Amino acid sequence: MKMHQFVIIGLGRFGSSIGRELIQLGYEVLGIDRDEETVQEMNKVLTHAVVADATEEEVLRSLGARNFDCGVVAIGDDIQASILATILLKELGVKKVVAKAVNELHGRVLERIGVDRVIYPERDMGIRVAHQLVSPNLLDY
């Protein structure tokens, strides 16, 4: 299934980087972050960006989260918020939910609650770089 509309929760380095790239690729992206300054900055880049606490069900519902094909939960440090936002997106019916984990236990919890893909940014990038180092001709692993 081709994804068209994305909702990204948490617009730190990881979430904003995904958002910028998706916009470059021509997709629609709604960004949600509880930090006003971050949202102001990302509003210049994304289709929409709103200040909101993504752990509040009513907030996600009123933003129409259920209509998005894919949700990215890019909150790391606040593991509780990451888990709550993830479960809410799944329950609201977002078809594919991808979430960042800061450690293995966090990742295991995310898998248990039904996330479609867990990303460990540093670990995954390390694996990618290792492959690039031993296969210089491999541009994109």
Ligand code: ATP
């Ligand atoms: P990165 O490595 O992506 O820069 P970080 O580890 O520095 O992230 P995090 O704590 O993971 O920072 O938070 C990423 C973003 O998620 C921040 O911009 C933060 O304001 C936002 N965020 C955290 N909790 C919530 C929440 N409950 N609702 C909405 N946004 C949130």
